[in-house]
Amino acid sequence: MARTFTEGSKAVAETVKLCRPNVIAAYPITPQTHISEELAQMVANGELKAEYVTVESEFAAASVVLGASATGARSYTATSSQGLLLMTEVLFNISGMRLPVVMTCANRAISSPINIWNDQQDSISVRDAGWVQLYAEDIQEASDLHLQAFRIAEHPEVLLPVMVCMDGFILTHAYEPVDLIEQKEADAFLPPYQPQYYLTPKNPITFGAMMGPESYMEARCQLDRALCGSTRIVEEVAKEFKKRFGRFQGALVDTYCIEGAEIVLVAMGSVISTIKEAIDLLRKEGVKVGLLKVRCFRPFPREAIKEALVGAREVLAIDRAFSPGSGGVLATEIRASLQDVKKAPEIKGHIAGLGGREISVETIINIVKDRKSVGIEDRFVDLKEALLK
Numbered sequence: 001m002a003r004t005f006t007e008g009s010k011a012v013a014e015t016v017k018l019c020r021p022n023v024i025a026a027y028p029i030t031p032q033t034h035i036s037e038e039l040a041q042m043v044a045n046g047e048l049k050a051e052y053v054t055v056e057s058e059f060a061a062a063s064v065v066l067g068a069s070a071t072g073a074r075s076y077t078a079t080s081s082q083g084l085l086l087m088t089e090v091l092f093n094i095s096g097m098r099l100p101v102v103m104t105c106a107n108r109a110i111s112s113p114i115n116i117w118n119d120q121q122d123s124i125s126v127r128d129a130g131w132v133q134l135y136a137e138d139i140q141e142a143s144d145l146h147l148q149a150f151r152i153a154e155h156p157e158v159l160l161p162v163m164v165c166m167d168g169f170i171l172t173h174a175y176e177p178v179d180l181i182e183q184k185e186a187d188a189f190l191p192p193y194q195p196q197y198y199l200t201p202k203n204p205i206t207f208g209a210m211m212g213p214e215s216y217m218e219a220r221c222q223l224d225r226a227l228c229g230s231t232r233i234v235e236e237v238a239k240e241f242k243k244r245f246g247r248f249q250g251a252l253v254d255t256y257c258i259e260g261a262e263i264v265l266v267a268m269g270s271v272i273s274t275i276k277e278a279i280d281l282l283r284k285e286g287v288k289v290g291l292l293k294v295r296c297f298r299p300f301p302r303e304a305i306k307e308a309l310v311g312a313r314e315v316l317a318i319d320r321a322f323s324p325g326s327g328g329v330l331a332t333e334i335r336a337s338l339q340d341v342k343k344a345p346e347i348k349g350h351i352a353g354l355g356g357r358e359i360s361v362e363t364i365i366n367i368v369k370d371r372k373s374v375g376i377e378d379r380f381v382d383l384k385e386a387l388l389k
Contacts, residue, residue, distance in 0.1 A: 009034035072198030095130030100153030117356020261290030278364035327378035349378030
């Protein structure tokens with residue numbers, strides 16, 4: 001294992017190289033571009049023996065990796081924002097065909113108005129596409145998650161695509177010390193993919209066939225069961241990763257200062273590090289506050305969240321995306337998870353950081369201190385009232 005000081009996109013590209021994908025197809029889009037650039041250069045230099053397919057759009061990129069995966073090839077793509085939405089039709093096809101594609105989503109706001117900065121509206125908008133969704137707190141975790149993602153996706157009890165989500169610019173363009181795994185170690189953790197079902201003239205089969213009302217519902221039910229059942233594999237893979245490489249940040253969820261906490265903040269992604277700093281300051285003032293980090297958003301870890309929030313009096317969810325007309329998506333999921341819990345904590349939703357607006361330590365402290373004046377409806381944090389007129 002070698003420690004290096006590198007950009008987030010470069011660290012991800014290096015880890016994808018370790019995974020030995022057979023086919024890569026990606027269309028450059030900010031802030032994902034550096035990932036696809038690095039991988040294209042690796043293939044051109046002969047560092048990575050893979051087929052890099054240059055495509056005309058994100059829809060085409062998704063279509064290429066779908067076809068490649070259907071032939072039994074380990075396949076990878078990366079995208080962001082509008083590019084992810086352009087892939088939407090194909091995303092449903094990939095999961096419906098049970099193809100273990102891995103994708104990096106460099107989270108970015110959705111137009112209109114056009115905005116290239118970070119929030120999580122893109123990946124949250126395709127949460128129903130049937131993909132496992134994992135969210136990284138920092139560059140090290142973003143790197144580690146890709147090696148785990150291929151193991152999860154290709155597990156015979158899963159066979160589903162995995163999306164690794166990392167906050168655009170905040171993680172993709174930042175530089176941090178990262179421990180990169182050696183190729184021999186990666187090969188031991190992630191052996192060559194041995195597909196059970198794939199397209200070959202020797203044994204003709206069909207993927208994505210027409211299904212009528214007599215069988216379509218059962219196929220969707222099977223997809224749901226596979227996705228829900230993948231929680232066990234996500235946990236097993238994370239534990240094995242810890243055993244081999246010494247790093248483990250909680251497979252489905254992780255906690256910080258949660259024992260004895262009366263107030264628990266819940267969030268995903270890079271804001272987690274900011275929340276930890278705010279908690280340290282608040283606890284010095286005697287505020288009993290802790291953190292629940294959601295690492296796996298799909299399948300949603302209801303039982304793990306229930307267990308983590310036992311004893312909390314208030315839950316403050318922080319969403320970097322929302323469902324217009326409804327509210328914060330993470331807050332809504334938590335409310336649904338706790339609806340059958342006796343003496344469930346009060347849950348207040350906070351929508352923050354949209355379009356790259358800063359979520360500072362002060363922002364988090366204010367959310368905690370102002371909570372008594374907040375109603376049950378999810379609220380937007382740090383709004384500039386003058387711009388609303």
